[in-house]
Amino acid sequence: MDFLKPEKIKDASGRRPSDPDYDCRSLYVPKDFLLDQTPGHKQWWDLKAKHFDCVLFFKVGKFYELYHMDAVTGVKELNLTFMRGSYAHCGFPEIAYGRFSAQLVDKGYKVVRVEQTETPDMMDKRVKKLLKPTKFDRVVKREICQLTTKGTRVYTVADGEAREAQSAYLLAIMEKEIDRTKSSYGVCFVDTSIGVFHIGQFDDDRHSSRLRTLIATFPPVQVLDAITLKNLSVVDNGHGGSVGTLLHRIDNCSSPFGKRLLRHWMCSPSTNVRTIEARQKAVNILRENTTLLSELGTVLAKVPDLERLFARIYAQSSKGLQDSHPDNRAIMFEEKIYSKRKIMEFIAVLDGFASLQRAALLMQELFSLPVFTGCKACDSSEILVQCSHFPTSEPAGSFPDLEKHLHFFKNAFDRDEAEKEGRIIPSAGVDPEYDESIENMKRLDKEMKTYLAKQCQYFQCKVVYVGKDKNRYQLEIPESKANKVTDEYVLVGQRKGFKKYSTPETKSFLERQMAAEDQKLNILADLRKRIFTRFIEKYENWYSAIECMSTLDVLMSLAMYSLSIDGDTCIPVFRDVSSVEQPFVNLVNGKFPCVTNDQSFIPNDTKLGENGQANLLLLTGPNMGGKSTLMRQLGLLVIMAQMGCIIPAESLELTPVDRIFTRIGAQDDILSGESTFYVELCETASILNNASIHSLVLVDELGRGTSTYDGTAIAAAVLNELSRMKCRTIFSTHYHTLVGGIRDNDRVVLGHMSCMVETEDEEGEGKEETVTFLYRLAEGACPKSYGFNAARLAGIPSHIIRTGSAKARHGKNVALCCGNIFTSAFSNFNILIS
Structure with a gap:
């Protein structure tokens, strides 16, 4: 064409x-x-x-x-x-x-x-x-x-079931430039599969740092921006999946709506100590009652995705599609199949809410035990009480008593008939219009029987109604009695020995009966929509039940994770900021949370800002020695702690973190025309412009994308600024000249990932060093980074490594000759920065 x-x-x-x-x-x-x-x-x-x-x-x-x-x-x-x-x-x-x-x-x-x-x-x-x-x-x-599209899926009955539990958002953005360095954004994003909207407005920097996160910021929550979520592998592993992420490790949720809430908690951990401690108590109670945990998991595992099905039922009710919508006029040749699906889904929803009610009752049985009496239940776990107790219970909770509503819909129609025929026939008292149509038909039937009895009496013989469809209610009279007919009897047919007549009364019966049948059919055709509408009218009750059980499901998931930890576990202790000299974190024997029962994993301590001590750890160590893992470990454990999770550590004490910033890994942005170094600086700028004294900052090898001197200078400047800001920071580097420049800075402490080095001769010349990583954080600075060991492990030819090693020794000797000059200049540089 x-x-x-x-x-x-x-x-x-x-x-x-x-x-x-x-x-x-x-x-x-x-x-x-x-x-x-x-x-x-x-x-x-x-x-x-x-x-x-x-x-x-x-x-x-x-x-x-x-x-x-x-x-x-x-x-x-x-x-x-x-x-x-x-x-x-x-x-x-x-x-x-x-x-x-x-x-x-x-x-x-x-x-x-x-x-x-x-x-x-x-x-x-x-x-x-x-x-x-x-x-x-x-x-x-x-x-x-x-x-x-991916962002507008509504999962109608023709679309089938959703294969992913997680939300896919449709996003709308409106930007207004304030000046060259700042813009104001209005955003709205919606999960069309469950009909949930998020809307907000905020000012942002030139890098659109906040916009890029796409996370609803409902304070008080800890903010994890898009860079942190990626660098820490919180929910995505960088390859389009979740294997190896924190979400993959912790997610033991039984229900799809629980999985969505867990992801939300993970991306927006709480900063409210009371909320965190309530979650901790709930998780601890659940992990101590493993039988109940198993029973609840079995019940919730059978529950369908009620949030999405609820949205689908809403769309099929009279409150859903407008009458003018073309879908209401669509000619569907498989309508009977679709109708049956709709009814089966509705029944599945009713059964699902019955399961939620059963789960709530199981929790209530737990709190009926002698150990939980009176206000002790509230003190032990306010959040579990809220999730499982009825508003009329003692103690009172937020879970609605669904028994009355479920009983109504359970008896509202014949389930077997509905599943078999794909239509709902309401029980008496459910639909007034349908009941009235049935009563009209009963009255008409009684009237027809009375009239027929009079005809039998008049003709002194048996008279019956015959005929089908539009020929119904003809009077069949024996031919021997036909001589008694009058002018109102009209002959319409006959068979051997009998004649068939119609009368004004029988014609009226037929018209009224057909009208009543049409009325009944019209009511039945619209009845499913009306039943669904009555169901939707209890929206607050149904949705409240989903919210309560999704919270319980997440708490169960955290409890199951804590039971799967091999080794030490602890409940993090939070201190109020007003009761301490400065924000701090004190982690003892912490382990990387995404590791599954690895006995060889080395735990580590991390202390920042405790008792007025240094808030910034300058971390050095050999390549592949575990620096990045230590930083990610602290970031993930803080996220878990503020979710209310029990963590793999001997102990963790801290003040709440309001935001986690990361500058980890190196990659360029080809599509945006941005080099690796530029991307690093943009991320660093976001940290310096947005971090507060309550933030946690993790900076890994800043400045490596440019020349050594430029990189060292930038790293030193950022290091000094972060120490001045007093936010809790781990700053890893291979620029060992930074160590000499911060010795007089009491806000910075030195640490390194320890290793054991062996050489075959005392001078170490011409021989390869054998480095054994100990993966243990130790005090002080590491003398060098042992890059040639990493080169050997990577398979670089030996003669190249030897040549490089010789060049490195020569460069080191030159640096030692100029050391006093450089150290003096570097000290002056730090003074200038200060």
Whole structure:
């Protein structure tokens, strides 16, 4: 097609791709081309012209068809098969929509679902009303009913179940520049699968540090920015997965909504000591009651994703889609299957909430034990009481008593009939309109029986109603008694020995009965929506139950993690900032939390700011000696502590951390045109501009992306500034000249990752050093970084290592000759910085 060729393609406004205003979402389709199309294909081109960036699933009968470029996508990405014909097209049955749309969306495509919203009979009636119908009028109407992307999934009954528990947010941003160094942002992001919105406004620096985090900042929470989440491998391992991350290690949640809340807690740990301690008490109680923990896990594991199903039921209620939405007009050929799915999901939701009620009752049984009496339950774990006790209980909690509501819906309709037929027949007293229609039909039936009894009495014989459909309620009278009929009896048929008559009364019965049946069918057709609406009316109760149980699920996950730790565990102790001289952290025998039962892992102590001591640790040590691991370990353990988790350590005492900053690892940003060194400096600038005295800062090998002298100077300047800010900091480096420049700074303490070095001769010349890493933090500075040992381990040829070692010794001798001059200059530099 000529208009689709790269040199001819245009958007709907006639603009070429070279035009800065070109709209890639639309397509120019010539009018004369459209006039040559069949009515159905013209519909497709009209829609494609407005949604050129989407793949159209175009309903034709019981199938979704893909045409032209969409067909190529279907064959390439979905393994569909081209059909015979002069143009590319392929398709699949209606029932397979969920599977194929999910595959395309997961690969980054936008999928548009186009439905027939008119039957052929409806089309004929419409065409008859037109004065001069054209061939393009003689086609059933089709409308777009759904546009799905990764950020707009709503998981309708046609879409099927979500495969991932975690949220996928749709983000909207509005930026207003304040000056050259600052902008103001308005943001809104929504999880469409559960209908939860986050909205906010904030000022940001030129690097958009806060915007890049995409984390709802509802204080009081500790803020983990995007860089920290990445550098510490909190929720993502850098390869698109979670294996090896803190989330992967701690996540023992049984429910999808629990998993989402755990991730939120992990990305936004609390800074409220009362909240943290309440969580700690709850986790400790749960880990001491392993039988209960197992029972609760079994109950919650059977619960479906109630948040997402709840949102789906809402959409199917009268409060969901507007009457004008095209999906309400869509002709679905598998409607019975979809209807059955909707009812099965509703039943699953009811069973799920019944399981939540059962979990709450299990927790209440725990607090009924003698060890928990009166206010002791509240003192032991206020948060567990809130999650499991009814508002009317003693002590009172926040979990709503769902028994009455569940009982109503359990008895509202026949479940077996609903599962079998895909429709809801309400029990008496559930739906007033339906009850009234049934009563009307009963009254009519009684009236018809009374009339028939009078006819039997009049003819002195047995008279019965006969006939079907529109011929119902004819009076069948023996031929021998037919001589008693009057003018009001109209003969409508006969068989041997009998004659059939209609009367004004029987005609009235038929009209009224058909009207009553139509009324009943109309009520039943809308009944599922009305039942769902009644369910949604109790929104606060259902959602409160989900919130309570998601919190309990997260606490259970933390308890199960604590039970899996091999070795020392402790409950972190938090001190109020007002009761200490300065913010501090004192970690004793801490272990890296993502390690699973590794007996060979060496625990370490980390002390910063305790009793007015140095708040900054200048960390040196050999390459691969464990410096980065020590820093990540402290960062992750602080996050866990402020989540309320029991951690792998002998002890941890600290004041709350308001924000964790990291400058770990080295990578450039090719797409942004930013070098490794520039990326390092941007991250460092964010730390210096935003860190407070209550922050934790982890800086790893700053300045290595430029010359040694420039890197040393920048590292020294940042080091001095961080010590002046008094935030808790670990600053690792291979610039050993920094050590001499901070000896008079009482806010900085020296430490190194220890190792054992062996050489085969006393001078060490011409011989390779054997370095054994001890992975233990020790006081003082490390004499050098033993880079040639790392080179040997990496497989660098021996002759190259020997040559490099000789050059290093020569450089060291030169440096020693100039040492006094450099040390003097460096000291002056530090004075200048101060």
